[in-house]
Amino acid sequence: MTRSQPWYFLPGPAPWPVIGSTALFLMAGGAAMWFNGVSSGPWTVLAGVLIMVYMMVRWFGQVIDESEGGLYSRRVDLSFRWGMSWFIFSEVMFFAAFFGALFYARVLAVPDLGDLEQKLLWPDFSASWPTAGPIAADPFTPMAAWGIPALNTLLLLSSGVTLTIAHWGLLQDRRGALNLWLLLTILLGATFLGFQMYEYGHAYSELNLKLSSGIYGSTFFMLTGFHGFHVTVGCIMLTTIWIRCLSGHFKPDHHFAFEGVAWYWHFVDVVWLLLFIFVYWI
């Protein structure tokens, strides 16, 4: 049973949400125009992105000030914990949709396309994975698991370890270790992203594997692409808390922002493991 403290920090009126909504409106409307060839589309998106970055810097900045100003009680801290956990849960469900698409394609859709009924339509199609479908434009080579992807697995797993060592440093108030291991985590994440970009270039230029390479290309690039996007966001979050660590923020008993970022990083890590197994390996 919970016991409520008499004091719970309630923020005053804030302009940030409506600024964020304006940004999203510009980004969404601009992207819809962009994709349909309206020349002002990209600029509208850019304006939205800039406003969004400004909003996030200011809003998060205010939250950091409040946190360092001691306005957040244990109960506020607990709210953040619940909030972050369920946010990560919603992210899991977002990836579940794309993994679901991958499993459905591999187990149901592609075998169906190769069954007897479809033989009249596409006599030469053999339903084996990976495939670009019965009307594949160009042949492609699938991405091998044991080159860069395996190395990337190692990088991300190590980054989970270094992050945990940094956390120990924070808990034991060894700030030097905290800053060092956190920096190492960021570098591992950045290296992962660098390899990932190299891999995409390799896929496009040498393997002829593209986003438009049928269902294999679709699931490969959308799953790894969204994961890469999440790693990028994770790196930005890690950098933010690294700068905060350097400025002397966080105490051994009060550092939820650090833990929230760590949870997020481990989530990204687990998603990668599933990607490595189901997209690259088997």
Add this chain to the structure above:
Amino acid sequence: MSASIHDTARAGHGGGEDHAHHPSGIMRWVMTTNHKDIGTMYLCFSFAMFLVGGLMAFIIRTELFQPGLQFVAPDFFNQMTTLHGLIMVFGAIMPAFVGFANWQIPMMIGAPDMAFPRMNNWSFWLLPPAALLLVISLFVPGGGPAAGWTMYVPLATQMGPGMDFSIFAVHILGMSSIMGSINIITTILNLRAPGMTMMKLPMFCWTWLITAYLLLAVMPVLAGAVTMILTDRHFGTSFFNAAGGGDPVLYQHIFWFFGHPEVYIIAIPAFGVISQVIPAFSRKPLFGYTAMVYATASIAILSFIVWAHHMYTAGMPVTGQVYFMYATMLIAVPTGVKVFNWVATMWKGSLTFETPMLFAVGFLFMFTMGGFSGLVLSMAAVDVQVHDTYYVVAHFHYVMVAGALFSAFAGVYFWLPKWTGRMYDETLGKWHFWLSMVFFNMTFFVQHFLGLAGMPRRVPDYALQFADFNMISSIGSMGFGVSQVLLPYIVYKAVRHGAKAPQRPWDGADTLEWTHLPAPAPYHSFETPPVVK
């Protein structure tokens, strides 16, 4: 900025001298972090969207008044059915219940506000841009989305730019729902007053807790589905394209994995409102509270494993049909528990029938009807006959309108005295109920017959033998639409000229907002949490 933070922090400390400290004019509403202001905005936005969606229904029913094409082109008719569905589901019904959640949950559990007040503001202020994107889609080349609110492929992949605007609108609506859900879950789990154990939570809070989990689990899936449509449209992916090894039916699976829980996202908070109203006017506690909690949770869990009953005609192995059929019928069990418990609550109660209770009893009858027609549809063999006919339209309007909407009306009349400190006009309220009830049934009951006789949905023209029932339905819908004008008038009249409401106008209402807070509820309530015994 930091000065104002400090002020509010002290106000939050329980000072009390700083009660309604907020910017005035429009900025009060734009920047507010107060759960009551945000709840009010949700409810007003929802009603505005209800009128916009209603206007589209008016266009639909006007065209269907007679056979033949009278007023609108078929493509525009399809845009109207699509946007009517999207706006009513995402713009009217869902925000209405989030509005109730905002107003009621902190007051019912003895919390000072929602757990994340600024994010709460953002959840609301994401809705107007999303609605704007939907409306803009009507004015771009090719017009609005016309693939139905389900946005099935390949229709959705072939349509004009309007579909892109709708896709992004759905993304933003999803963000709003996810943030709102996180807020509601955290508030209920973390901000309960001392002594308010989980099994003492008012039923409305329980239903919203469960609904918030449903939203968290399925809104991201919908976002994924529409993202796949977007990339299929513009970036050459083949998720839903058989030529590239994909499958259009995959979209239906992903959509309905969201879509079926979505039905309960709408219905379960409605159950919550009804579970507060019926005990209050029966002057008895809710019968079988524990069973109600477990029944609600069971409905929510079952909703994840029945989605393909929307797809019996899409091609499915017989074993699949049999599984989804039985799983669907299973939902009738916990739903039955709820209906019987509401009836048992009324049993031997000293009943009075003020407007909230009328809407609640109306809900009970009509929602049960909608549930029964749902059972009929759950049978694969029957569904193959009536799939995509007006029988389905009748079924889900019984659940959405006479179910969710009536329960929202019940909630408005029930809590209006607490929100405004004024009583509404009881006679006008009763008129609102009876007109809504009669015209609702006139509109939708006959659609059962139309569907059974084979009239397909989403068509602007129809065969002559359907003419009579369509005319009755159209007349009913006009009456229903006009009757709804009563609601804003009744609310306006109550606020302006209503009699002062006592703290607890309903004898049987015993949750914290009635027992501990005056009417109207102060701008900041429960800065110091009450102790619940």
